[in-house]
Amino acid sequence: MPSFAQLLVAVVQVLVLVAAAPLVSGFMRVLRAKMHTRHGPGPLQDYRDLFKLMKRQDLRPPASGFVFKIMPIVMPAALMVVAMGTPILTRATPIPAIGDLITTIYLFALARFFFALSGIDSGSSFAGVGASRELTLGVLVEPVMLLSLFVAALLAGSTNLGEIGAAVADGRMHSAAATLLAGCAFAFACYVELGKLPYDMAEAEQELQEGPLTEYSGPSLALIKWSMSLKQLLVVAWFIGVFLPFGNAADTSLPALALAFVVFVVKVVAIFFAVGIVENSVARARFRLTPRHSWLGVGVASLAFVFYLAGL
Amino acid sequence: MIDLALATILLPVLGAVLIALAPQPAAKSICRFFAGLALLSVLYLAYGFAAGGKVATERAFITLGDVEIVGFAVDTVSVLVAVAVVAIGFLVAIYSGGYFDVGNREHADIGRRRFWAFLLVFIGAMAGLVFTSTLVGQLVFFEITGACSWALIGYYEKPKALASALKALIITHIASIGLYVAASVLFLDTGTFSLSAIAQLPTGAKTVVMLAILVAAWGKSAQLPFHMWLPDAMEAPTPVSAYLHAASMVKVGVYIFARALMSSGGTPEIVGWVGTIMAVVTLVYGFVMYLPQADLKRLLAYSTITQLAYIFLGLSLSVFGSDLAFKGAIAHIFNHAFAKTLFFLIAGSLSYTAGTRMLPVLRGILAKSPVIGIGFTVAALAITGVPPFSGFFSKFAIFAGGFRVADAHPALMILVVVALLESVGSFAWFLKWVGWSVPGKPSETMAAAAPLPASMRLVLIVLIVMAVCSSFVATAWLG
Amino acid sequence: MNPFALLLTSLAISVVGAFASLLAARHEATAIRLAGLAGGLAGAAGLAAGLAALTGPVAVLDVVGPMPFARFVLRLDPLSGLMVAVISGLALVASLYSLAYVREYAGRGVGPMGFFMNLFIASMILVVVADNAFWFLVFFEMMSLASYFLVIFDQDDEAVSAGFLYFLVAHAGSVAIMAAFYLMADAAGSFDFAAFRAHPLQGTAASVAFLLGLVGFGAKAGMIPLHIWLPRAHPAAPSHASALMSGVMIKIGVFGIVKVAIDLLGGGVVWWGLLVLALGAISSVLGVVYALAEHDIKKLLAYHSVENVGIILLGVGTGMIGLASGQPLVAVLGLMAGLYHLVNHAVFKGLLFLGAGSVIYRMHTKDMEEMGGLAKTMPWTSLSFLVGALAISAIPPLNGFVSEWYTYQALFAAAFDGTFLVRFSTPIAATLLALTGALAVMCFVKAYGVIFSGAPRSHHAAEAREVPATMVAAMLLLAAACVALGLAAPLVAPVLGSVAAATLHLPAVTFADGAILLPGDAGRAVLSTPLIALLLLGLAALPMLLAAVFAVGRRIPRTTAAPWACGYLPDGHMTVSAGSFAQPIRMFFAPLYAIRRSADGAAADLGHGFDGFVCRARRSESLFDRSLVAPVEDAVARFGRRSQIIQGGDFRIYCLYIVAALVALLLVTLR
Incomplete structure (x- = not known):
């Protein structure tokens, strides 16, 4: 059972991430506007949108059932559990019992399960196609994630996220090349998981009308939009926690945590800046050709594995 | 004990004589009565034998000077096989009462006295062959069974039937040369025809005697190269096929070979090799010949050929030192007799009720007549060796013995593996026909079938029960 | 109570129930109740026996049987106790289910169905406790025989053909197992498993025996490439029989592999474990890829059984690798993961098949494309099916996730130090497991979604009702078991760990500490399913709270807004279907589907070749007659005709013959 301090850190983590998630998507929106030489709405626009949606009426298609109703609750709950287990401010995971790499991947799968199922449950064809694509992307991405994380775990000696991060931070990974390659593969997989161009398959703004989100409205839509921004932030935090843990607090003392928080913010901003630039410079990849891209990820992860095996 | 054996042999002959004198309508009842008497006699013999501690006894019957020409012996194996043969004879007699009837869709007939008389003589001759202890005795009964078989196969007196009967007689008679040679060599070397004298022969002469008996056995048991009479003998009425070509006449061959092995006190290995190789060749040939068959009785004829090949395989493997294979082969004689009789009588029931035994037109048997459908399935499973039915237990013993001796003689392993593969192939083929014929909607022919007479139904049920129990009986008896 | 007493009681009840059901065949309601009652009571007794044997000492029952060469020996050790518990538990639930379900088969022979079901259950239990090779084979084949009749029960062409393929593969498999046992018996001198254990085979003979056993038991388990019977046989049988076949019978195949490799042959070499791992x-991958392409619900579930057997074998293979390379932690961890997944799969696959059976009971079709929207009309069925779908997709905190987590940890532990081949293959196996997991999620979202969600796609679907109470109770029992096995994993894992350790004859490994699960070493990783469940439920409060806070003044939800269809009126045909949902996977994984197509093509070619062969056999049938009998007949006839010359017809010639003969004889005697 986690200690009180650990639990406190976990709760703080979750609240911070939850509160900051719309800010991140706001930041991305500002970046896009600037790149398009527009003025654009401010970074706090998403908060305003969410508050407005919360007060609207909830419309549901006649065919929808209880999965449609509970998905806006289940998805954020799953993501928040992941948030509790990821090492964001501290080196070690706040709650080791949920901080395992396999647990994290499968908790994301829980969120994806209900997300896709609600798409079918709405009875809308766009939502259904979006659900299908979302799951297909999961199929293409999860093996890459697992292989790259597995290589890192083998180098670190444990599948606990905090342990891997600590090993990277302390320089205990005896194959720098393998770690680097694994990090690249995992970064690629995370980018796909973010659901940004060129891989925003599920939403596919232009023709799929936001995919599984199509039929949601009012408070449900607010919760889901918020969960999606939370998910993006969480995926990046996951990547940072495992492969870029430098600056994280080694204990739970207040100064260390504060420093870790600042460093975290810097890292997140930098990464999202890079993501934003990439996202706004490309068009969406053709769905049919996505496997070619995912083969790239598989290739890099396999290379990492080979380097690990060879002991280089 | 020997007196009971003699009674078992002579009672049916007496019955046959009575039938010759009696009017036609009474023939059926006389036959059943005397067959029943013979069965009671042999069961009493078995009981007495078991109660007396299973001690083998022997008595000479006809002697010339001090040369034993014909004698009788009672021991474990002979009692077991005799019970099987006489019991099935009795069951077939009951069944035939229902079969030979104007209601028979395929062969309407009244059951002439010839049939009943020859059936009884055959039962007696088979009992005689099983109990006799000399080569000459075996020869005598061998030829008697050949003659009866000629009469019974040609019963319907059509040209094809008569030709098949003659073919059967001539081929088995040519094979009997083996017995003549064996008897002569034995007499020349030891001065007696008694089977127990084989053990005293020098190796060369023993090999000659054993191989000669093996050749005679092949002929009677329709093994390669003497097998061609059996499929054509299916012209006989189905009860005849069931009795002769499943339970008794074809068992003559394996029985004389088994007796010779038992009496030989250590057979030369060359006999084992010849027996095993020819058994496996026959096995494969028989299996390949299953494939084009559409007539159920011809399919069963080839199945008999392959099952007898299994028995020969078991007996030949026992030459290399496996007692388990020998016991398995004897048990298989017992099990196969009941299972194959069941299958043939099922074919007869189909002929009687539906008028045909061509499998492609017989479908949905279970829906129309549950007894025939269940019997068909049980018989197929028992023949191919699926537990809990009888065939599995004896086949397991034969293969177990085979693997044991193949440890010492690796070349045998190939033959045993081929036999195993054939077993799977047979299973597949029979399962395919079961799936085709038994479940589903009845075909036209089946839907128009007549009901089954009570006597036939009773016999089928008894045989279905035996298909499960016979291996337990056999192994308990053989120990 | 003495576990053997309970076990024999269970068997007796099954056998009596079987015959009672057959005798009562005329009164169908009585027959159904008798069969269900017998199955339930036997299941309860067997479950008690199995659970007692899990932790207790090894018990052996040894009587002289009817066969002198094979003693009738039964043995209840932890592994067989586990199997007995799983079989009996599922039999209990399936019998409860059958009380209402079998009414669907009224008029088609419910008496024989009860007969075969009960004999099937009894023979499965006897297989896992038999300790003599001969009796093992007898009960193994009887199990296949009983289930064969259940598969062909519908008696239509597809069922009969599926049954033929099933029984043929099962029988061929059991012949292979028989051969393996013969090899072992030659070294041991008798057919008792105790003798096999005391004198294990060595060297090449051991590998041959292992491969034969792997082929035979793998065919029963539905391992690729011996799985061809599974997708046809399981759908053809009645649903409660399919639940048992998929839930426990194929596990007996896995049990057999464990028995042959670990128990009887003593562990062997590393390549055995690698082979099992690879297969x-x-x-697992091919099973789920093929499942995705199906729109027959039972065929989809059957292919998933292939996938899950693959996952179990991953655990078992890792255990074998650990045993052969002398790494006790890896061995116990791997085997424990395999056993845990075995138990879990029995529970959730049984649940899914019963759920499918309920749906088919109301819809009278197996085609998913005709269902839809059943969650509203069949709420309990849909809830149970959802739990089953979540469990099989390994979603935390349910049981499927726990066993897959342990499998990952086993692969991880094995990848640490082993031979190069082991370190190479275990991470690849883990990646393939991840791929399988993702595909399984997709498949079950599709299955649940197409059947239960959205709008009804046909008339029947719109008019469906919930199924009778006994069927609902059975499904809910299994759903509760899924949840329990997941949340109570800290209690279950050590028990299974001790079973694995006992089977491997290695010291026990710590698998749990309080509410935390660990793979033997807390430094490696930890997991706590109760904590995850607690957090999920707790954190779900936050969004609900938020929504409630803002609910003041908000209008109540409206459900009359038709989904957007680009301005057209939405129509039932516009929604996603089973085929279209999985289409991207069919596109991306096309080569794997092509393998199946080419195998079908090869099978057709074989069929043609076979027909040609049969033709030639028919022509050669008369070979012996033509070449042996006919020439001899002709020769005899010719000789006869030639010798007729002697018969001149004129009596004077005959007198000449007599005189010539007399002269010849006189000359001879005078000499």
Whole structure:
């Protein structure tokens, strides 16, 4: 059972991430506007949108059932559990019992399960196609994630996220090349998981009308939009926690945590800046050709594995 | 004990004589009565034998000077096989009462006295062959069974039937040369025809005697190269096929070979090799010949050929030192007799009720007549060796013995593996026909079938029960 | 109570129930109740016996049987106790289910169905406790025989053909197992498993025996490439029989592999474990890929059984690798993961098949494309099916996730130090497991979604009702078991760990500490399913709270807004269907589907070749007659005709013959 301090850190983590998630998507929106030489709405626009949606009426298609109703609750709950287990401010995971790499991947799968199922449950064809694509992307991405994380775990000696991060931070990974390659593969997989161009398959703004989100409205839509921004932030935090843990607090003392928080913010901003630039410079990849891209990820992860095996 | 054996042999002959004198309508009842008497006699013999501690006894019957020409012996194996043969004879007699009837869709007939008389003589001759202890005795009964078989196969007196009967007689008679040679060599070397004298022969002469008996056995048991009479003998009425070509006449061959092995006190290995190789060749040939068959009785004829090949395989493997294979082969004689009789009588029931035994037109048997459908399935499973039915237990013993001796003689392993593969192939083929014929909607022919007479139904049920129990009986008896 | 007493009681009840059901065949309601009652009571007794044997000492029952060469020996050790518990538990639930379900088969022979079901259950239990090779084979084949009749029960062409393929593969498999046992018996001198254990085979003979056993038991387990019977046989049988076949019978195949490799042959060499690992990985991926392409619900579930057997074999293979390379932690961890997944799969696959059976009971079709929207009309069925779908997709905190987590940890532990081949293959196996997991999620979202969600796609679907109470109770029992096995994993894992350790004859490994699960070493990783469940439920409060806070003044939800269809009126045909949902996977994984197509093509070619062969056999049938009998007949006839010359016809010639003969004889005697 986690200690009180650990639990406190976990709760703080979750609240911070939850509160900051719309800010991140706001930041991305500002970046896009600037790149398009527009003025654009401010970074706090998403908060305003969410508050407005919360007060609207909830419309549901006649065919929808209880999965449609509970998905806006289940998805954020799953993501928040992941948030509790990821090492964001501290080196070690706040709650080791949920901080395992396999647990994290499968908790994301829980969120994806209900997300896709609600798409079918709405009875809308766009939502259904979006659900299908979302799951297909999961199929293409999860093996890459697992292989790259597995290589890192083998180098670190444990599948606990905090342990891997600590090993990277302390320089205990005896194959720098393998770690680097694994990090690249995992970064690629995370980018796909973010659901940004060129891989925003599920939403596919232009023709799929936001995919599984199509039929949601009012408070449900607010919760889901918020969960999606939370998910993006969480995926990046996951990547940072495992492969870029430098600056994280080694204990739970207040100064260390504060420093870790600042460093975290810097890292997140930098990464999202890079993501934003990439996202706004490309068009969406053709769905049919996505496997070619995912083969790239598989290739890099396999290379990492080979380097690990060879002991280089 | 020997007196009971003699009674078992002579009672049916007496019955046959009575039938010759009696009017036609009474023939059926006389036959059943005397067959029943013979069965009671042999069961009493078995009981007495078991109660007396299973001690083998022997008595000479006809002697010339001090040369034993014909004698009788009672021991474990002979009692077991005799019970099987006489019991099935009795069951077939009951069944035939229902079969030979104007209601028979395929062969309407009244059951002439010839049939009943020859059936009884055959039962007696088979009992005689099983109990006799000399080569000459075996020869005598061998030829008697050949003659009866000629009469019974040609019963319907059509040209094809008569030709098949003659073919059967001539081929088995040519094979009997083996017995003549064996008897002569034995007499020349030891001065007696008694089977127990084989053990005293020098190796060369023993090999000659054993191989000669093996050749005679092949002929009677329709093994390669003497097998061609059996499929054509299916012209006989189905009860005849069931009795002769499943339970008794074809068992003559394996029985004389088994007796010779038992009496030989250590057979030369060359006999084992010849027996095993020819058994496996026959096995494969028989299996390949299953494939084009559409007539159920011809399919069963080839199945008999392959099952007898299994028995020969078991007996030949026992030459290399496996007692388990020998016991398995004897048990298989017992099990196969009941299972194959069941299958043939099922074919007869189909002929009687539906008028045909061509499998492609017989479908949905279970829906129309549950007894025939269940019997068909049980018989197929028992023949191919699926537990809990009888065939599995004896086949397991034969293969177990085979693997044991193949440890010492690796070349045998190939033959045993081929036999195993054939077993799977047979299973597949029979399962395919079961799936085709038994479940589903009845075909036209089946839907128009007549009901089954009570006597036939009773016999089928008894045989279905035996298909499960016979291996337990056999192994308990053989120990 | 003495576990053997309970076990024999269970068997007796099954046998009596079987015959009672057959005798009562005329009164169908009585027959159904008798069969269900017998199955339930036997299941309860067997479950008690199995659970007692899990932790207790090894018990052996040894009587002289009817066969002198094979003693009738039964043995209840932890592994067989586990199997007995799983079989009996599922039999209990399936019998409860059958009380209402079998009414669907009224008029088609419910008496024989009860007969075969009960004999099937009894023979499965006897297989896992038999300790003599001969009796093992007898009960193994009887199990296949009983289930054969259940598969062909519908008696239509597809069922009969599926049954033929099933029984043929099962029988061929059991012949292979028989051969393996013969080899072992030659070294041991008798057919008792105790003798096999005391004198294990060595060297090449051991490998041959292992491969034969792997082929035979793998065919029963539905391992690729011996799985061809599974997708046809399981759908053809009645649903409660399919639940048992998929839930426990194929596990007996896995049990057999464990028995042959670990128990009887003593562990062997590393390549055995690698082979099992490889076959497991291939089975799991191909199984789920083929499942995705199905729109027959039972065929989809059957292919998933192939996948899950693959996952179990991943665990078993890792255990074998650990045993052969002298790494006790890896061995116990791997085997424990395999056993845990075995138990879990029995529970959730049984649940899914019963759920499918309920749906088919109301819809009278197996085609998913005709269902839809059943969650509203069949709420309990849909809830149970959802739990089953979540469990099989390994979603935390349910049981499927726990066993897959342990499998990952086993692969991880094995990848640490082993031979190069082991370190190479275990991470690849883990990646393939991840791929399988993702595909399984997709498949079950599709299955649940197409059947239960959205709008009804046909008339029947719109008019469906919930199924009778006994069927609902059975499904809910299994759903509760899924949840319990997941949340109570800290209690279950040590028990299964001790079973694995006992089977491997290695010291026990710590698998749990309080509410935390660990793979033997807390430094490696930890997991706590109760904590995850607690957090999920707790954190779900936050969004609900938020929504409630803002609910003041908000209008109540409206459900009359038709989904957007680009301005057209939405129509039932516009929604996603089973085929279209999985279409991207069919596109991206096309080569794997092509393998199946080419195998079908090869099978057709074989069929043509076979027909040609049969033709030639028919022509050669008369070969002996033509070449042996006919020439002899002709020769005899010719000789006869030639010798007729002697018969001149004129009596004077005959007198000449007599005189010539007399002269010749006189000359001879005078000499």
